[in-house]
Amino acid sequence: MIVGVHPLAGFDKLLHYRVPEALAGTVVAGSLVRVPVLNSLRLGIVGEIGAPRDFPVEKLKSVAQVIHPFPALPPDLLELARWMAGYYACGLDSIIETMLPAAVRNGAGLKQEKLLAVVRRLTAEELAVVEKRAPQQARLYKFLAQQFRPQQKSLVLARLGLTAAVVTALGKRGVIREETRRVERVAYTDDFAHGELVASQPHEANTEQAAAVAAIGQELAGGKFGVSLLHGITGSGKTEVYLRAIAQTLQAGGGVIFLVPEVALTPQTVARLRSRLEAIAPDHRCVVWHSHLSEGERLDGWLALATGEARVVVGARSAVFAPVHNLRLIVVDEEHEPAYKQDETPRYHGRDVAVMRAKINRAVCVLGSATPSLESFANAQAGKYRLLELRERVDARKLPHIDIVDLRIEAMKQRAMPALSRKLVDAMHARLERREQTILFINRRGYSTAMLCTKCGHVEECPHCSIALTYHRADETLRCHLCGEQKNAPLRCPQCGAPEIRWRGLGTQRVEEAVRRLVPRARIERMDSDTMAKKNRFREVLAQFRAGKIDVLVGTQMIGKGLDFPNVTLVGLIDADISMHIPDFRANERTFQLLVQVAGRAGRGDRAGEVIVQTFTPQSSAIQFSRHADYAGFAETELKLRRDFHYPPYRHLIHHLFRGPNPEKLKFFAEQWAKKVEATLGSRVELRGPSPSPIEKIKDEYRWQLWYFTNSVTKTVPDLVKLRDGFNWPDDITQVLDVDPVNLV
Numbered sequence: 001m002i003v004g005v006h007p008l009a010g011f012d013k014l015l016h017y018r019v020p021e022a023l024a025g026t027v028v029a030g031s032l033v034r035v036p037v038l039n040s041l042r043l044g045i046v047g048e049i050g051a052p053r054d055f056p057v058e059k060l061k062s063v064a065q066v067i068h069p070f071p072a073l074p075p076d077l078l079e080l081a082r083w084m085a086g087y088y089a090c091g092l093d094s095i096i097e098t099m100l101p102a103a104v105r106n107g108a109g110l111k112q113e114k115l116l117a118v119v120r121r122l123t124a125e126e127l128a129v130v131e132k133r134a135p136q137q138a139r140l141y142k143f144l145a146q147q148f149r150p151q152q153k154s155l156v157l158a159r160l161g162l163t164a165a166v167v168t169a170l171g172k173r174g175v176i177r178e179e180t181r182r183v184e185r186v187a188y189t190d191d192f193a194h195g196e197l198v199a200s201q202p203h204e205a206n207t208e209q210a211a212a213v214a215a216i217g218q219e220l221a222g223g224k225f226g227v228s229l230l231h232g233i234t235g236s237g238k239t240e241v242y243l244r245a246i247a248q249t250l251q252a253g254g255g256v257i258f259l260v261p262e263v264a265l266t267p268q269t270v271a272r273l274r275s276r277l278e279a280i281a282p283d284h285r286c287v288v289w290h291s292h293l294s295e296g297e298r299l300d301g302w303l304a305l306a307t308g309e310a311r312v313v314v315g316a317r318s319a320v321f322a323p324v325h326n327l328r329l330i331v332v333d334e335e336h337e338p339a340y341k342q343d344e345t346p347r348y349h350g351r352d353v354a355v356m357r358a359k360i361n362r363a364v365c366v367l368g369s370a371t372p373s374l375e376s377f378a379n380a381q382a383g384k385y386r387l388l389e390l391r392e393r394v395d396a397r398k399l400p401h402i403d404i405v406d407l408r409i410e411a412m413k414q415r416a417m418p419a420l421s422r423k424l425v426d427a428m429h430a431r432l433e434r435r436e437q438t439i440l441f442i443n444r445r446g447y448s449t450a451m452l453c454t455k456c457g458h459v460e461e462c463p464h465c466s467i468a469l470t471y472h473r474a475d476e477t478l479r480c481h482l483c484g485e486q487k488n489a490p491l492r493c494p495q496c497g498a499p500e501i502r503w504r505g506l507g508t509q510r511v512e513e514a515v516r517r518l519v520p521r522a523r524i525e526r527m528d529s530d531t532m533a534k535k536n537r538f539r540e541v542l543a544q545f546r547a548g549k550i551d552v553l554v555g556t557q558m559i560g561k562g563l564d565f566p567n568v569t570l571v572g573l574i575d576a577d578i579s580m581h582i583p584d585f586r587a588n589e590r591t592f593q594l595l596v597q598v599a600g601r602a603g604r605g606d607r608a609g610e611v612i613v614q615t616f617t618p619q620s621s622a623i624q625f626s627r628h629a630d631y632a633g634f635a636e637t638e639l640k641l642r643r644d645f646h647y648p649p650y651r652h653l654i655h656h657l658f659r660g661p662n663p664e665k666l667k668f669f670a671e672q673w674a675k676k677v678e679a680t681l682g683s684r685v686e687l688r689g690p691s692p693s694p695i696e697k698i699k700d701e702y703r704w705q706l707w708y709f710t711n712s713v714t715k716t717v718p719d720l721v722k723l724r725d726g727f728n729w730p731d732d733i734t735q736v737l738d739v740d741p742v743n744l745v
């Protein structure tokens with residue numbers, strides 16, 4: 001038997017090996033094996049069974065070891081990896097590495113640990129004898145006798161400073177026993193132990209939920225590939241729909257992947273999902289999967305899924321690669337979240353990969369959101385996805401009232417740029433009186449590039465691209481980073497003539513100071529990446545807030561995701577428009593999503609909620625449509641704009657970044673390359689640029705970029721890659737392709 005192996009050795013090649021007799025029965029496509037590469041043994045994945053065409057078979061080396069008795073990458077994941085390599089223009093090796101947890105890549109097998117347990121209690125007299133004759137054995141016995149469950153041998157010995165000989169001796173007396181078993185590390189168990197979290201009870205499904213469940217159930221029973229877009233307003237009970245679909249899948253013997261954005265993967269969400277899953281499918285263990293797990297925890301989860309011991313996984317983006325057996329259902333919650341896109345190689349989009357994985361498995365994919373991405377919504381409108389809608393909130397409570405504060409007027413009244421409007425301050429005082437809580441959101445992104453007139457709300461836009469121009473401080477210019485349009489930065493607002501065009505926005509710290517000054521009695525906590533750098537701080541603050549020990553929580557979007565705080569009746573959005581001024585055609589969509597999601601945070605308990613939105617551009621469509629949570633209205637307006645400017649979802653966008661130490665050389669090669677692409681692929685690809693990146697220099701490296709617009713990624717990327725690989729790049733220029741980027745900044 002001869003196999004082709006993808007070694008995990010930092011290069012993208014298929015090498016062939018002979019499988020020795022002794023291992024013949026254990027090797028299949030997807031097996032993790034150890035093979036000789038040059039002078040060392042490396043791990044690799046068996047990519048194919050069969051001999052090479054152009055190499056003498058008798059010269060092949062042999063596979064040295066098979067790591068697991070099951071494929072580490074089952075056939076569906078191998079197929080997915082190949083599709084991703086082609087679509088995202090990256091090496092198959094980088095994708096295989098992404099699919100396997102580090103511990104698996106490092107060759108950890110079935111992790112087994114030795115445990116020690118007491119099997120016979122000593123009487124006081126016996127113990128006295130042992131203490132006298134063998135004090136070390138007595139210490140070991142006394143320690144183990146106090147424990148409720150078997151203890152890990154290595155840890156016990158290290159802690160007591162004993163050697164393994166003591167274990168053997170005590171074992172011979174028949175007092176303790178060594179056991180070998182897989183040790184399980186369950187993430188977040190501490191939270192169950194502290195009883196801090198309340199499990200959510202199953203609800204009676206309302207008519208809309210029942211209809212959605214039935215529709216998904218029908219698809220599941222059909223056993224064919226299908227995608228449903230579950231568009232449900234905030235509080236409409238999407239999770240209940242997911243859970244019922246999951247239960248049905250598990251009962252029918254299928255496997256499930258449940259994806260949530262990393263930020264939403266709090267102990268609270270996990271505990272709630274776990275407890276509900278355990279209630280509806282008591283025989284099933286739910287594996288949790290995300291980047292904060294230790295290697296050991298990840299390995300345990302991976303093994304449980306790869307061996308078929310567990311069939312359901314809940315996790316962030318990379319859980320889409322979990323080796324779930326008989327995969328029938330993939331749920332992508334908050335499918336609009338940019339966090340699903342990985343911003344390093346391989347630059348894949350978790351949602352799009354989920355749809356492809358479902359297709360390969362002929363499984364059902366459910367994408368859910370209160371504010372679906374326009375890509376998914378357009379697919380639903382085109383009939384590619386089935387649209388399921390939840391228009392009622394489960395408890396029939398009204399959506400909170402949204403108040404818009406015009407900051408242009410506020411700035412005039414207060415004769416300065418206020419962080420907090422009068423209205424917001426009054427509302428916070430009222431909450432404090434009633435012992436209710438407030439969340440203040442600040443949208444940090446885009447400050448460095450925003451150029452906004454605080455007098456009239458004017459933003460300088462590119463006439464060709466309909467996105468905000470980027471301010472470059474170094475040479476006082478405004479530039480379009482899509483097409484390269486450039487002009488001098490104005491000293492006064494071109495619209496109203498006021499000098500207030502240099503507004504740079506507020507940070508969380510300034511907002512916190514303003515709250516301390518204006519609402520001095522309130523207990524305040526700030527939550528942003530600066531203050532949350534310490535591990536567990538995030539969870540601590542949320543626990544305090546939940547316990548009512550904090551009145552006002554100030555923070556960036558990170559506090560808004562998937563958290564329920566029943567006592568929060570006021571949500572303030574400090575600067576609703578900043579995200580509209582980032583140079584990204586998705587800026588409106590992001591603002592609309594943020595507003596709707598934030599509003600959904602207010603008043604989730606039995607009290608009504610109020611949302612106050614401060615903005616310089618109250619007339620913008622994102623703000624107007626979000627007031628009534630009018631998704632359909634917003635989507636219609638925004639999709640028209642996208643169509644007019646040929647933006648996604650009507651075309652695909654590919655970003656090409658060039659980096660190098662010499663700016664002139666970089667510019668020269670970027671331009672030469674662009675000419676080459678234009679000449680070769682010009683009929684299929686529209687180019688914009690090349691031009692300097694919005695951030696022109698990072699760590700002494702200059703950055704240029706080029707954009708490609710195309711109708712078909714699969715018809716463009718292979719040719720682009722071929723062209724790129726044949727181009728004469730100098731050694732000091734690196735370049736990166738990003739297909740379907742989600743952030744243009």
Ligand SMILES: [Zn+2]
Binds near residue numbers: 453457
């Ligand atoms: Zn102005």
Ligand SMILES: [Zn+2]
Binds near residue numbers: 463481
């Ligand atoms: Zn432009």
